[in-house]
Amino acid sequence: MISILNPSMSRMHRAFSGLVMTTGFLAASVLVAPAHAEVPYFEDAVASGSLPAMNDRLPEHPHVIDFAGEGKEIGKYGGEFVTIMGRSKDIRMAVVYGYARLIGYDQDLNLRPDILEALDVNEEGNVFTLHIRKGHKWSDGEPFTAEDFRYYWEDIVNNDELFPVGPPRFLFVGNEPATFEILDEYTVRYSWSQPNPFFLTELAATRPPFIYRPAHYLKQFHENYRDADELQAMVEERGLRSWAVLHTDIDRPYKLSNIHRPSLEPWLITTEEPSDRFVFVRNPYYHRVDPEGNQLPYIDRMIFNISNAKLVPAKVGAGEVDLQSRILSLKDYTFLKQSEANQNYDVRLWDVGAGAYAALYPNLTCSDPVWREVLRDVRFRRALSLAINRTEINRVMFFGLAQPTNNTVLPKSPLFKPEYRESYTDFDVKAANQLLDAMGLDERNGEGIRLLPDGRQMEIIVETSGENPEHDDMLELVGDSWRQVGIKLFVKGLQREVMRNRAYTGETIMSIFNGIDNGLATPNTAPDEFVPVLQDSLQWPKWGQYYQTDSEAGEAPDMPAAKELMEQYRKWQTSNEAGQKQAWQAILDINSENMFSIGLIGNVPQPVVIDKDMRNVPKKGIHSWEPGAFFGIYRPDTFWWDR
Template structure:
């Protein structure tokens, strides 16, 4: 090596050093850009908040409403009133007139005439207020792109059948009629003839078969078949009778199947257009070609590509919804636009929907509530916080909206002690019914009601409301009085009499009895739970509130690490659909996830439940096999009585109405309806018949639908 030649390792070291400096610089630049983006985003949102707060303050002052009694704004509906809601909500029917239809002016350039785009027998929606007019944009807000993904469930909600607006009836939808035979083992549905996907292709039973054979029965797309699609561990069979008649067969009777379909298990069946999605499935194209497509789209596995193509965000996949995605995320303004092939009409033959577009913008919850107060929402209840109710109400007149209080189908927030706790001493304490009853007596629910719900709610256990056929007054009111003396007596009786200097009871191992109420960050208003922690501490059970990110909350509960979990109700109006709080029914039964695993696996995994809890499971399995609603109620009442005796879950405040803000220009939004997840609210109120009527506001004159023939 010559004297002028540099050693190779020195050159390499120099090169690596330079690359390292460049890489570090790039990383630093990315971090700085991320910080700048975050800062500008927060700054922009703060400007929005400041502007909205100023506007709202001016509007509230101008409204000249000095005080507001929220309790006076809501009166619970009686059962008789609930059962006689005719004329105040939408109804459905079948088209029996001549095939003369109208369409939105927006569709005047459509290739096919409206008569050819509608099915042979379109579903008729009779709106509660008026027919039309056409036009307008429905403004909504979400907290993220996945949050807007509730659109298919909550705002389209187009499956074979639907719940009605008062959750008393199951309405036909894509299915015209149905028949239950073979003792509840066979369900036959007749589909509407001539329904089209949004691209004009026909919708038939073949699309349902594609979903069943190539999505549900494909282990890569569906690793675990939902329990609702099987009996005794055996998946249902789906049989094509003809293009418009389909049968579902089970190995044993399934009395709840129709309710399950209405509660969200039938719209996934009709979200997979076979003619489009076959192009991304290995059962229909060569695997080599599919993998090339997969790699081209930067996915690792074919099923990722398939799920992406089937996603609600894909503007190319055909739909049966009233509005279809036109501008997806990450656009700032996400836009859904009317489906020219939508298969419903009103009583005058006007093709639905009335509203042309639905738009979403993404903000945090605080700004969404501010925008609602400022009148910037068309119709929405999602993300609106009940503790803002007085401000919504006070500001509504000047900002041109009303506040609707719909009937909540649930029983309030639950406090679920972890009966499968990993700490053996806590597990033994929690298993004693006296401990759970003592904690219930230690709660001053009247105080909780005032601090969280302005006195509007009702102290109760997690139980069906009075308007439900499953109602039990004995369970609703069990152990809900504020009785700290009885709480102390029960805790003493358990052997937890000894206390430390701070007044905290000692466990059998001599340690202070200390528990945490764990609450996911989705519960934005925590004062009620902070007060509960204080009330439990006052009877010697040291309690702290622990606020966690939702993902951490789910991780801890799945690992059986939580002490007391908090979650919302599960539509106890019809508790047979999701009885999570009456016995460990699913992974959401946070009072006994180990027991739920035993139930779901038919005893193969999990923790064997105690005798009375097992009795609840056996009763529910009987209910699942019985199509008779009266017998379902009778058997579930026995489950409720076992809950009254054992109080496996502690209730707080229930019967709190669901809050919705509705623009004054909106029509056909009911004053009152039932609100709940299993009813897919507001989907159960037929959003496709909502209308925006600007002219009525301006001159208070009647207006007819403005349509193109």
């Protein structure tokens, strides 16, 4: 095989590496090789003439996977792999695991072209030119071209009936929408007058925005392209309100509810809901190949069995799956290891990408004025942290395999500093008591419980989503240690939506939930989880709501540290790489000093069960939603059976 660069890229100054804004984005290596043997799964269809030969199905320049760089070996075709999901809606995990993106992360968390052949970014980071692979086709054999991007931009997100609020926010800079241009059949451009630091990472996201759509297929359900009477008849036949509802129902690239919709994914769904077994088959027009020119994926079929989540560990232990991490947790590890001797699987422990397995979130925007003042005093938040025995939590609940930590970036992040993880995490009852006394909270009742300034007992109700029993167990241990500093803890279990709504309205004093998703942040990653710009951030939901609604709801940040976070966020949005890193470090410094959230425990390993005959699955990986897509960055289309 000869690898060459796209000739149109020869003028570039340097490659786009990692998440760094540069003057160019090098194309992936392209295949120049003689015709290869046909995929056995398609031999009969090719022989009958119902499907073109492999080399006619591939783009002119397929995406060649770097097996040497990813530690993989050339595989064999055939077979299927089985995994279990807890709900039928989780068929969307096929999009996550397949991880076919315009650009995507590699195993080193660098951004590389995938569906795209190349992507140019100008020095200012405000002009993005996307180069489509010539000859790339949708799963039904129709060409994938600039028209599919135009259809999304003009006929979907800028159609008032389909998107009443307009395009997604990442396609805006401030109030300025993207300028979209078609340069030719295989080249499109998005530009703004100012830098857009969100554009590339959004394209690579675990849940992608799909800024392209199969125009040839969807036009038959759009009022601009279908006879009005015919379209209305289709709407009435389905019992829907309008053509827009019909179009939206038909076009669900992430939820996969329409088995007829063309796709660019490695496997195509063939099973309609409802079902307890979903079958995905290989895409004959998939754009990736191995270094020898074999079209991927190697495995022909992917099976999602649906099961009650409580039964999943037992089913895995009985050998009913080939690859499983979903629904498993460290508490299942001992049982799975014991069953390993009787089954043909390995249990591996992968690192996780979350900043913490669990964290406490004091609601700085709560409605209770007394609690609001107490929670906003940094001494109180530090005292709460110092009064948590994280070593006990680790030993009792996680076999000592986890890591006491704050809710912050991980050591693998280029932004990491040890103090981010360690500050105020030592169990120090004396120091905690001193901080609380210094606040004037030194009065106690006969039980030794401190009193609030208005005379109420210091009783903290921590609200949970009820989804993770381990959170409740951790709170029991936290409650024991907090009693040593005169604080009572009560647990209130709620449904997730109820818990969030209570936080949004200020009724919640404190909650427990997962830590930050992206513990592997880089300077180019949006620091949204560390600044008050998201209503879902349980430590400051009203501030986040204020930002997300353009000040129409919520409250403006009124703490000096929060205002400084917003200033650093603005700097990050308008800076080059060096400036973005400086802004990030300032944001993390402020979070570390202020303990806006209180991490409990982190680096809780994720059990991953893998059939011993499955190849190209890493021995050690990072199990992360964002970035990583769990198995996605390890490319399940390269997994194969050695049987």
